[in-house]
Amino acid sequence: MTHTDYSLLARxxxxxxxxxxxxTNSAQTCAFIMQQVPDLNWVGFYLQRQPELLTLGPFQGKPACNPIPFSKGVCGAAGRSRQTQRIxxxxxxxxxxxxxxxxxxxLVVPILCGEALWGVLDVDSPLRGRFSAADQEGLEALVEVFVRSSELPDLPLAW
Incomplete structure (x- = not known):
């Protein structure tokens, strides 16, 4: 498997x-990750716009499932737990x-605004076992760059 220099990618x-x-930044982030990180077939954001529900945002790849409840799937688990899921x-x-x-x-990285979940970054690969601990750390760092660089809108409801 190819080593990815995530510190360079973050810069x-x-x-x-x-x-x-x-x-704009979420669309650019998806395109950048899809282009720079090898062996991926889908990269995208799911946004929390309703309690316990993730709605499809900007992405790169085939058309995607929408919406995703917190009660289902890897994205739902990341939303519920507010912890990265590496499967x-x-x-x-x-x-x-x-x-x-x-x-x-x-690999799904939650995006938090303080204690509130704003959404998740979902990254898929056709290769089983594609994501290492280093990939997780690197993709979490890229999410941090996205958050620092963006004015994330307030959640529409106080939940």
Whole structure:
């Protein structure tokens, strides 16, 4: 498996995100990760716009499932727990939501504004076991760059 220099990618992403607009930055972040990180088939944001529900945001890849309740799938687990989910084999997860049958591994990073969940970054790969601890740390760092570079809108409801 190829080593990815996430510290270099973080610096490049910081330079790319030249405005504070969260929508532009989320689209740019997806495209950047899809282009720079090998062996991925889907990268995208799911946003929390209603309690216990994630709604599809900007992404790169095939059309995706929408919406995703907190009660289902890897994205739902990240939303519920507010902790990164790194799954070597999504087919071993009983409530996995299969949007693309080619996806075999998944990494989902929650995006928090203080204590509130703003959304998640979902990254899929056709390779089982694709994501290492280093990938998790690197992708979490890229999410931090996105958050620092963006004015994230307030959640529409106080939940």
């Amino acid at each position: 490049q992403l910081e330079a790319l995100l030249d405005g504070r607009d969260w929508l 070597d084999d999504v087919h071993a997860i009983a409530d996995h939501i299969a949007c693309d049958a080619a996806s075999n591994a998944e």
